[in-house]
Amino acid sequence: MKKYLREIEVSGIILMVIGVVMYRLLGLKAGYVACGIGIALWIAEVVYKAFNWQEYRRDNLQNIIMMMIIILLLLGTMILAR
Numbered sequence: 001m002k003k004y005l006r007e008i009e010v011s012g013i014i015l016m017v018i019g020v021v022m023y024r025l026l027g028l029k030a031g032y033v034a035c036g037i038g039i040a041l042w043i044a045e046v047v048y049k050a051f052n053w054q055e056y057r058r059d060n061l062q063n064i065i066m067m068m069i070i071i072l073l074l075l076g077t078m079i080l081a082r
Contacts, residue, residue, distance in 0.1 A: 005045055012041030 019035025049056035
């Protein structure tokens with residue numbers, strides 16, 4: 001799996017973007033499925049790297065920072081949507 005981590009990460013990101021475009025711009029409910037599969041691929045990659053912390057220390061720190069930013073953005077949009 002180690003040699004496919006980059007491909008899994010990129011595939012997950014592409015599927016998330018496709019899902020958002022399908023749902024937001026095209027109005028297709030299938031965007032949820034594409035986005036869900038992309039998130040699942042990204043989470044699989046993050047979990048693998050978390051179990052091998054020493055080898056992927058830098059990537060793990062970047063993932064933690066990215067997740068914190070995403071959580072803050074989601075909270076911000078929830079507050080503004082009221």
